Amino acid sequence: MAGNTFGQLFKITTFGESHGRAIGVVIDGCPAGLAVNEEYIHKELERRKPGQSAISTQRKEDDFPVILSGVFEGKSTGAPICIVIENKDQRSQDYANLKDVYRPSHADFTYQEKFGLRDYRGGGRASARETAARVAAGAVAKQFLEHYNIKITAFVSQVGTHRLYKSYKELDFEKIEDNPVRCPDAEMAEKMQAAIEEARKDGDSLGGVVTCIIQGVPTGLGEPVFDKLHAVLGHAILSINAVKGFETGSGFDAAAMRGSEHNDVFVTEEDKTRTLTNHSGGIQGGISNGEDIVFKTAFKPPATIAKAQQTINNKGNKTTVEGKGRHDPCVVPRAVPIIEAMAALVIADFVLLARGNRIGA
Numbered sequence: 355m356a357g358n359t360f361g362q363l364f365k366i367t368t369f370g371e372s373h374g375r376a377i378g379v380v381i382d383g384c385p386a387g388l389a390v391n392e393e394y395i396h397k398e399l400e401r402r403k404p405g406q407s408a409i410s411t412q413r414k415e416d417d418f419p420v421i422l423s424g425v426f427e428g429k430s431t432g433a434p435i436c437i438v439i440e441n442k443d444q445r446s447q448d449y450a451n452l453k454d455v456y457r458p459s460h461a462d463f464t465y466q467e468k469f470g471l472r473d474y475r476g477g478g479r480a481s482a483r484e485t486a487a488r489v490a491a492g493a494v495a496k497q498f499l500e501h502y503n504i505k506i507t508a509f510v511s512q513v514g515t516h517r518l519y520k521s522y523k524e525l526d527f528e529k530i531e532d533n534p535v536r537c538p539d540a541e542m543a544e545k546m547q548a549a550i551e552e553a554r555k556d557g558d559s560l561g562g563v564v565t566c567i568i569q570g571v572p573t574g575l576g577e578p579v580f581d582k583l584h585a586v587l588g589h590a591i592l593s594i595n596a597v598k599g600f601e602t603g604s605g606f607d608a609a610a611m612r613g614s615e616h617n618d619v620f621v622t623e624e625d626k627t628r629t630l631t632n633h634s635g636g637i638q639g640g641i642s643n644g645e646d647i648v649f650k651t652a653f654k655p656p657a658t659i660a661k662a663q664q665t666i667n668n669k670g671n672k673t674t675v676e677g678k679g680r681h682d683p684c685v686v687p688r689a690v691p692i693i694e695a696m697a698a699l700v701i702a703d704f705v706l707l708a709r710g711n712r713i714g715a
Contacts, residue, residue, distance in 0.1 A: 355469070355479070360590065361699060363706040364498070366491045370441075371473055372481030378438040379487040381424070381494055383706065386432030388498055395419045398493040399439070401531075401691040402486060409534055409550045409683060416442065419490050430494075437490045441483070454667045455675050459657035466668065482595040482685070485692045492695020495702040502705060504570040508693040510537045510686050511650070512563035513546035514553075522567050522648070536690045554683035557660030561598075561653050562686035564693050568636070568647035568701060575642040575704040582640025583704060584649070590696040591651050596685050599652030603635025618645075651693055653686050 359367040363383045370377030399417040417439055424435030453474050456463040461480035465472040472478060496506065509530045511518045518539055529538040535550070537543035546562075553560045576583030584602045591600045608616055611633075618629035618638075629645055636647035658677040665675050682688065 360593070361703045364495060364699060364703040366488070366699060368484055368487040368491075370484065370487065371478040372441070372476030372483040373473070373478070374441060376438050376440045377484060377487050378436065379491045381435040381437070381491050384424070384430045384432070384435055384494060384498065385706070386430055388430040388494075389428055390421070390425045390430055390435070390494060391497060392419065392421060394497065395437070395490055395493040398489050398496075398691055398695070399486060402489045402688055404682075404688070409547060409554065409687065416440075417486055435494065437487070439486050439490065451678070452675070454669070455673060456665055456667065457657060457675055458663050458665055459654075480595075485594065488594075488699075489691050489695045492691075492698045495695070495698035498702050499698060499705065502570070502572070502709075504568065504701060504705075506566065506568050506694045506697050506701070508564050508566040508690045508697075510535050510543075510546065510562060510690065511565040513537075513684060513686060514549045514560040514562065516542060516545045516549055517563070518542045522565060530690075534687060536687045550684045557677075558683070559655040559657075559659050560684040561655040562684060564651045564653070564686055564689055566649050566651070566693050566697055568697055571636065571642045571644070571647055571701065573642055573644040575701065575708055576637065576640045577707070578640055582637070583642055583647075583700075584635070584637045584640060586704075587647075587649060587697065587700050590700050591649070591693065594651075594689070594692055594696060596653045596656065596689075597651055598654045600649065602637060602647075602649045604633040605635075605650060608633065651689075653689060656682050656685055
């Protein structure tokens with residue numbers, strides 16, 4: 355199976371399956387001398403882990419990271435960092451009825467076609483459980499980016515039809531963790547939570563949107579042509595389970611605008627070149643321009659629902675399938691730290707490409 359590695363200099367390889375003994379990640383290329391705070395990694399995993407509230411799956415996992423290599427006396431050595439997270443709360447019997455059935459909008463059919471077999475227990479390698487490994491790696495990348503005063507913040511800006519139209523500049527990011535939806539607007543968060551609870555009671559699910567802001571990015575990150583900064587960000591974000599859309603800056607809204615409306619006019623403020631607006635989302639020509647990088651990610655409704663759905667089995671015979679076990683009625687609240695992690699990995703990689711491979715370089 356190819357495609358388990360991401361990045362050029364700050365490179366990660368994830369491993370493991372949903373119902374295997376453990377999942378984990380190997381981080382290669384992390385500069386030596388980085389103070390690695392294991393408690394911070396655990397804290398980030400706590401934000402992603404299941405069972406946080408009534409609106410998430412009730413699977414209970416400690417998600418405690420065990421660093422096997424690459425860190426000595428609290429600092430990175432320059433060697434590969436291996437982090438393992440045990441799976442302790444598997445209930446494989448919940449999936450026994452799905453052994454020969456293709457669940458609608460899941461990877462069951464495509465995995466079977468490609469590999470000739472599949473791990474039906476929670477989706478195996480296709481499970482969103484794999485994203486815990488990404489969050490662990492992203493936590494290390496975030497600690498690296500602190501040396502460059504780069505901060506990454508994501509929040510839920512839409513659930514179903516409930517959309518937050520306020521600019522991120524009007525929001526207090528300190529309030530993101532104040533509610534289980536992770537929306538910094540209390541009134542909108544209440545509506546979003548009610549919608550998720552209603553969908554769960556109906557045996558159904560909801561999609562949504564996560565907005566991410568990357569602040570403090572210097573000019574010059576990104577490579578022209580194939581490795582444009584927004585192209586690599588798109589690659590990273592679209593690799594996350596359930597993601598169906600990615601847009602930077604004005605995104606699809608730009609299609610309805612005129613150039614005179616959309617162009618970001620350059621000005622000089624305090625001897626610094628910047629733009630009056632930020633329709634470009636902090637990236638022009640595939641290279642960061644010093645403004646905040648802004649992007650949005652659209653998530654589909656979770657495919658596993660409690661309602662009976664028509665499908666076929668691996669013999670081509672018609673059957674019905676009903677979601678059993680513990681599943682999220684909406685993934686976007688738990689996706690927030692995953693989005694931040696993947697963004698951190700991308701920016702860390704480009705920082706190394708631009709600045710060298712030593713702390714402070």
